[in-house]
Amino acid sequence: MILKEKINSLYRSYYRLKVKVFSSTKVHEAIAKVPILRGLISYEGNKIHEIMSGFVYTQILHLLIYLDIFQFLKKEGRSLDEVSKFLEIANERSLLLLRGGCALNLICYKRNKYWLTRVGAQIVGVPGLMDMIQHNQILYRDLLDPVKLLHGRSETELSQFWPYVRKGGEKKKISTKVSSEYSKLMQTSQRLVADQTLQAYSFKGVKSILDIGGGTGAFLLAVKSKYPGIQATVFDLPNVINVAKNNHQKIDDIVGLLNFCPGDFLKDDIPSNQDVISLVRVLYDHEDSTVELLLKRIYEALPKGGSLLITEPMSGGSKAMRSSDCYFSFYTMAMTTGKVRSFEEHKVILLKVGFSNIVKHAVSAPFITQVMSAQK
Ligand SMILES: C[S@@+](CC[C@H](N)C(=O)[O-])C[C@H]1O[C@@H](n2cnc3c(N)ncnc32)[C@H](O)[C@@H]1O
Known part of the structure; x- marks a missing residue:
């Protein structure tokens, strides 16, 4: 019992130190000067960014399905002009969506055209998956x-x-x-x-x-x-x-x-x-x-x-x-x-x-x- 209390108390001290260190901008600045630690901090910073971005990712996925882009790319690669014509929107806007899809590894850009990646092909191919993804708009x-x-x-x-x-x-x-x-x-x-x-x-x-x-x-x-x-x-x-x-x-x-x-x-x-x-x-x-x-x-x-x-x-x-x-x-x-x-x-x-x-x-x-x- 005494040992358990000691371990709990040690954990509380360690916890207070951890929060103090990692919430301090001064410590961040110091860490940024040490290459290995800098890598750790930017890795964790990226994790925070990923969590924050989740909703935007889902909406890019939604657009690619809802606007039939996945189906459009299923047969063959398409150029930006072809996609824009298909969507009836300006190149600048289609490019935003296509680049978003590329960043999410759902589509890729090769030989001046956009193609489905393996992940994109699975989304098109797995029965019911697109319906399942789309119904999340309700959630x-x-x-x-x-x-x-x-x-x-x-x-x-x-x-x-x-x-x-x-x-x-x-x-x-x-x-x-x-x-x-x-x-x-x-x-x-x-x-x-x-x-x-x-x-x-x-x-x-x-x-x-x-x-x-x-x-x-x-x-x-x-x-x-x-x-x-x-x-x-x-x-x-x-x-x-x-x-x-x-x-x-x-x-x-x-x-x-x-x-x-x-x-x-x-x-x-x-x-x-x-x-x-x-x-x-x-x-x-x-x-x-x-x-x-x-x-x-x-x-x-x-x-x-x-x-x-x-x-x-x-x-x-x-x-x-x-x-x-x-x-x-x-x-x-x-x-x-x-x-x-x-x-x-x-x-x-x-x-x-x-x-x-x-x-x-x-x-x-x-x-x-x-x-x-x-x-x-
Ligand atoms: C989430 S769905 C799962 C359906 C199926 N087992 C599957 O995995 O595809 C839950 C199922 O439970 C049925 N269900 C819900 N309440 C019920 C109840 N009181 N009596 C009988 N079935 C019920 C629903 O109609 C629905 O088909």
Whole structure:
């Protein structure tokens, strides 16, 4: 105890010294005279600049997509004149945008023309990525007054985009148009989440899976393509199930591959006797009390030994991560009920509900999703 207090006190002294040194312009001037230290200070200065510039970067990306520049460059390189003609704006203005895109390594300038870089080509090629990027404009509008948002005093646009987070009567009035809009976005962005999840978690020997909040069934189709013998059921709100069935009727090949179960996961019966129940990008939409209730209902529905699979962006906890602790946390906050949880925070609720064998499964791209499982 005494040792711990001594270490804490040492840390406080070190902290006061650090703040004093690095906030002093005199020290900066002195450091600027020492080559190695000068490098460190300008490296950190650049970091501050990068953070400050983030919003401008997103808007350059938005313009390149919204004004169809990426599509225009997809086939071949284009000169400044060609781009300006395409955009119907002066060369001077197109040049600003093109140079911004080059600085972000989204496009490049070679042989007097502008071309897509590898990163730019991925943005054009990954299904749904441009729609996903574009829908962030809603989040940016909600972030216009971040203080109000942080205090929870904002009426947000994202809570209209994801209307199932709204309370009572308003939730009941969700139109099919709105359900199909958010479901389409989820469906097209599912491939990367499913790839990561299937790399991390094995369904070997699993006979049946129920995907709660499964949207239009994109995750289960990915599971079925790797494990064709598995019985797969999607559970989602009736509107979404209608959208899903409609989609699947249009694509003859997959009719009959999935079972559909319409319902509200907080009220309606959850099909029992499933080997695995999955929650793919579901829990982070909801506050703790909703999550606890849903997990309790899932626990009751699972047979003894049955597994729960959770895959969604997770907080880095004490080792905060930009993707989840900046982007997804503020996104879900703007949804009003959402919350990005760390593995440990999920674990606390899972243990409370009765689950055991709680395991984290390693993924290669944690900014897309993180995977954990638990057992009844
Ligand atoms: C963020 S989306 C994720 C969809 C899908 N799992 C995916 O990753 O693409 C959350 C899903 O949960 C569904 N959902 C939300 N509240 C629900 C409720 N009370 N009962 C059933 N489904 C619900 C939504 O309709 C939506 O399809």
